[in-house]
Amino acid sequence: RKEVEQDPGPFNVPEGATVAFNCTYSNSASQSFFWYRQDCRKEPKLLMSVYSSGNEDGRFTAQLNRASQYISLLIRDSKLSDSATYLCVVNFGSQGNLIFGKGTKLSVKP
Amino acid sequence: DAGVIQSPRHEVTEMGQEVTLRCKPISGHDYLFWYRQTMMRGLELLIYFNNNVPIDDSGMPEDRFSAKMPNASFSTLKIQPSEPRDSAVYFCASSAGARYGYTFGSGTRLTVV
Numbered sequence: 378r379k380e381v382e383q384d385p386g387p388f389n390v391p392e393g394a395t396v397a398f399n400c401t402y403s404n405s406a407s408q409s410f411f412w413y414r415q416d417c418r419k420e421p422k423l424l425m426s427v428y429s430s431g432n433e434d435g436r437f438t439a440q441l442n443r444a445s446q447y448i449s450l451l452i453r454d455s456k457l458s459d460s461a462t463y464l465c466v467v468n469f470g471s472q473g474n475l476i477f478g479k480g481t482k483l484s485v486k487p
Numbered sequence: 488d489a490g491v492i493q494s495p496r497h498e499v500t501e502m503g504q505e506v507t508l509r510c511k512p513i514s515g516h517d518y519l520f521w522y523r524q525t526m527m528r529g530l531e532l533l534i535y536f537n538n539n540v541p542i543d544d545s546g547m548p549e550d551r552f553s554a555k556m557p558n559a560s561f562s563t564l565k566i567q568p569s570e571p572r573d574s575a576v577y578f579c580a581s582s583a584g585a586r587y588g589y590t591f592g593s594g595t596r597l598t599v600v
Binding site: 408409411413419420421422423426464466468474475476477478479480 | 529530532535543578585586588589590591592593594
């Protein structure tokens with residue numbers, strides 16, 4: 378089983394749509410979870426951390442399900458500028474290395 | 488803060504040449520990471536340092552790759568000799584600890600012809 382798995386997409390959605398991404402991770406001892414965003418030919422940038430209680434930042438909501446070992450990202454009212462690749466990130470091991478998923482590509486169309 | 492600074496932004500070199508990539512982490516970050524990204528393999532961790540000491544270099548492809556961190560504000564990744572399959576984007580990232588996430592530099596796009 379891969380350490381961090383994501384559906385690669387692409388997810389093609391119209392402006393204003395709600396879209397959700399899921400990600401599964403293999404290490405039940407993981408403690409830190411993040412969603413990163415990567416635009417074409419740019420570096421990954423931290424979008425939001427994911428907390429056990431779930432958290433929201435504007436149109437973005439992140440959820441963590443430890444029992445099933447998955448995290449999710451919900452984007453409401455999609456904008457053209459949301460088009461990017463979204464990377465699921467989880468820490469592994471005692472050193473706390475972050476492992477990056479391969480990303481889910483989102484394309485928001487007018 | 489200027490963020491993580493990498494140089495050069497682009498590098499085109501001929502097979503067999505030595506390539507040196509440079510990184511300046513964010514001041515105060517104790518961890519520094521070198522990643523390689525390709526379409527096929529995604530983001531791969533090559534090596535990381537904690538307090539200038541290499542902790543895990545198991546991702547370094549082979550002996551042609553070496554990395555150093557002589558002080559808290561500078562690191563290099565060297566490829567000697569370079570090969571076409573080394574063509575990729577190389578990112579440097581720094582962190583105050585895993586629970587804070589990583590901050591990436593803009594990357595170096597390496598093309599070996």
